[in-house]
Amino acid sequence: MKASKAAYKPVGLALGAAGGLLAGMAFKQAWKILTHAEDTPNATDENRTWREILLAATLQGAIFAGVKAAVDRAGATTTRRVTGTWPG
Template sequence: MAGKLGKVALKPVNVALGFAAGAVAGALFKQLWKIASGDDDAPDAGDEERGWGEILAAAALQGAIFAVVKAAVHRGGAIGTKRLTGTWPD
C-alpha cells in the first residue's frame, strides 16, 4: 500500500484514532481534575464563581493532556503505518 492508495486507505483509520484520542484525553483530564481539585467538573471560563487561577490551571492541564495524547497517537499511527506499508507517512 503505497502512494495515494495508501493515504486514502489510512485516512479513515487516522480519523477514528483522532476521535478515540479525544475521548481518552477528555476522560483522563476529567479524572485528573477530580483528583487535583476535588471537584467533579472542571471550571468553565464563563463561570463567575470561579477565579482566574482555577480556570487557567484547568485550561493548562487540559491543554497539556490533549497535546501529549495527540502526540502519542500521531507517533503510534506513524509507526503502525511504517510497519504496514514499509514507508514513513508524509
C-alpha cells in the same frame, strides 16, 4: 497522494476521535485528583477564579497535546509496519 498517506487518512481520523475521548477522560480524572472536585470549570463560570480557569485550561491543553502526539505517532508507526512506508 501516496497510497500510504491515503490509507492512513481514515485511520488517522478514527484515532483522532478516540484520542480526543481518551484525553477528555484523562483530564477529568486529573482534575478530580488535583482538586477533589467532580466537575471541571468552564471559562464563563462566574463562581470560579481566574487562577482556577487558567490552570484547568492549561492542564487540559497539555493533556490533549500529549495524547494527540502519542496517538499520531502510534498510528504512523503502525501504518509503516503494515504498509512499509511512513504516512507523512
